[in-house]
Amino acid sequence: MNGVANVKRGEILLGIDLGTSAVKALALEATTGQTLGEGRADYELLTPQPGWAEGDPEEWWRQTVRAVRMALQLLEPEQVVAVGVTGQMHGLVPLDAAARPLRPALLWPDQRAVEMLPHFASLPAALRQSLANPLAPGMAGPFLCWLAEKEPESFSRLRWALQPKDWLRLRLTGEVASEGSDASATLLYDLPRDRWASDVMAALGLSAELLPPLRSSDERAGELTAQAAQELGLRAGLPVATGAADVAASLLGAGLLSVGPALFSLGSGAQFASLCEQPLADPLLRTHLYRAADGRHWYRMAAVQNAGLVLDWVRRRYQASWSELYASSQRVLPPEDPLLFLPCLTPERPYHPRPLAAGWLHLRLDHERSHLFQAALEGVAFSMRLALEALPGAEGIAQIVVAGGGSLHPGWRQMLADVLGRELSALAEKEIAVRGAALLAGRAAGRWKKTGDLAALKPGVLTITSPGPHSPIYQTRYLRYRDLLLSSSAAVLEAG
CATH class of the missing domain: 3.30.420.40 (ATPase, nucleotide binding domain)
Incomplete structure (x- = not known):
């Protein structure tokens, strides 16, 4: 059956x-x-x-x-x-x-x-x-x-x-x-x-x-x-x-059981993960290489520590609801607005340069609460793009499947697609880690002969989000964010 x-x-x-x-x-x-x-x-x-x-x-x-x-x-x-x-x-x-x-x-x-x-x-x-x-x-x-x-x-x-x-x-x-x-x-x-x-x-x-x-x-x-x-x-x-x-x-x-698509998981942290056939490490040792659950594959992973963890910090400090925070993603700061958010509240992975400070930079009197929230979401999204660019073979990934509680809000998902410049396929099932645990339970009980049999239970795609008209603005702002990080990181190294 x-x-x-x-x-x-x-x-x-x-x-x-x-x-x-x-x-x-x-x-x-x-x-x-x-x-x-x-x-x-x-x-x-x-x-x-x-x-x-x-x-x-x-x-x-x-x-x-x-x-x-x-x-x-x-x-x-x-x-x-x-x-x-x-x-x-x-x-x-x-x-x-x-x-x-x-x-x-x-x-x-x-x-x-x-x-x-x-x-x-x-x-x-x-x-x-x-x-x-x-x-x-x-x-x-x-x-x-x-x-x-x-x-x-x-x-x-x-x-x-x-x-x-x-x-x-x-x-x-x-x-x-x-x-x-x-x-x-x-x-x-x-x-x-x-x-x-x-x-x-x-x-x-x-x-x-x-x-x-x-x-x-x-x-x-x-x-x-x-x-x-x-x-x-x-x-x-x-x-x-x-x-x-x-x-x-x-x-x-x-349902990612073979080499090809990448998983973009959004939670307290965020991860891009893609299966590979052999345990070949990143030559620069910037990204991770781990064993897959099927006993046959490995997977490469680029992780972001300061994802939902940081957004929750912003939300709590300003006594905002998740709905209010995510709603700010539906506005876009103009390319010339200098407001940026550096999300490194905890030390980040090697592909994210270490800045002199974290938080909001270039605040002005006309910046309001919603501007701060939008910049925070944007800064976290920019850090995710840095991670994706560091993932070996990222340029050849044709499909990115997005999952996790942090992927549910359509405005936030649109911002991510715009920043990453990639099409995102959101799964109908949001809790895929615990779903994977349940599938492993079935395997342990002898319910399927091999892991490939699980393809029949693959969750469907809820919606596909493509980069929209604001994507060029985000590309401009991302380059500014990256340049600021690189210059700030150089100052950190110079200071020892």
């Missing part, structure tokens, strides 16, 4: 997405791919010190229970046949021998481990090359080095170094594991050899025993424990898939 093997109508696949500030749950009908129920529960991103970003795993779990019960409240929970997980990438959840968190989790926006990056930069050339990724402080490798140096008492009791979604699966099954899409984003993974980089761990003075065993993303990694089942309102013993990192799960959930 359309490539769907051994699936009974009415069976439900449950996906869970452990995000940066919220957990989402989705109930998927296995034969049609129809969304039957959704749940979302928020939690706080903890910032105990400037530049720090942490999360409370126990609060993650409490809100996961809420989200799952919300998604299933109008359904029959006994129809759930499998569970899959995804979640925010990078980060570190440190556990003791009893699998209890030693401290709050360290998350991807966190900058405390920047002083550990020289340890990685000074690795022998062959080891540094095997990581195949730019150095970023919010990854598990630098966090582990920071923990060893700055919190030796906690580090002495460390038994497992897990990614956020791997901690969630441990809570569901009692089994410790990880998989390639998250492992390859730690700076502790040998990309060409497709395995943990034990030689890098040794060079950093870290024990490889801290890293969990690796499984396939669509593998049955364990079964739902009686305790977890009781809290979630599910049957004990359900198969739980290993799962995948959120971008890898999003590629799967969007």
Whole structure:
């Protein structure tokens, strides 16, 4: 039946997405791919010190229970046949021998481990090359080095170094594991050899025993424990898939199963991702290379840290609604208006030059609230264009599929198409990461013979947005933005 093997109508696949500030749950009908129920529960991103970003795993779990019960409240929970997980990438959840968190989790926006990056930069050339990724402080490798140096008492009791979604699966099954899409984003993974980089761990003075065993993303990694089942309102013993990192799960959930189109995902951060056949890194190590969830492909990714994270900051500081903020995208600042917004509230990726300052520049007395909002959206969009231009092979990408909650407003989507100068195909399903997790649950339960069978469940396209008449204005303003960044970055380098 359309490539769907051994699936009974009415069976439900449950996906869970452990995000940066919220957990989402989705109930998927296995034969049609129809969304039957959704749940979302928020939690706080903890910032105990400037530049720090942490999360409370126990609060993650409490809100996961809420989200799952919300998604299933109008359904029959006994129809759930499998569970899959995804979640925010990078980060570190440190556990003791009893699998209890030693401290709050360290998350991807966190900058405390920047002083550990020289340890990685000074690795022998062959080891540094095997990581195949730019150095970023919010990854598990630098966090582990920071923990060893700055919190030796906690580090002495460390038994497992897990990614956020791997901690969630441990809570569901009692089994410790990880998989390639998250492992390859730690700076502790040998990309060409497709395995943990034990030689890098040794060079950093870290024990490889801290890293969990690796499984396939669509593998049955364990079964739902009686305790977890009781809290979630599910049957004990359900198969739980290993799962995948959120971008890898999003590629799967969007139906991008072969090389060609690129996924443009908009959330707290933003990512451009495209599948590739071989693990060939960016020669300049500006963009990322990670394992895909299908076990066959890899994907290249150019990420923007200061996306929804920054827009939410602007919105909260001015006590605006999302509707008001996005509505400002429907006005366009004239080419000659000097007002610009530099969105680098946290350090950005290597292809985004580091400016002297962040925020609004060239303010005038006639600039009003809506001008500030429009400039903020524009600045974030410009940073996304910088990322796209850095993605290897971007010039050959014929189709960009856009997804995520940040892609819903038509005015904002039009601005993005104008700035990027590309046609954007918006999917009818906005929550594609958690959808990908649900599909991996089906694979783990043996519902499809191979990943390619999932093509029958590919979500449809809601609308296509092409660059409009304002695109030339944005091209002019983008060049001004880029020139300002380059000159500001040069000043930063000159100042040391």
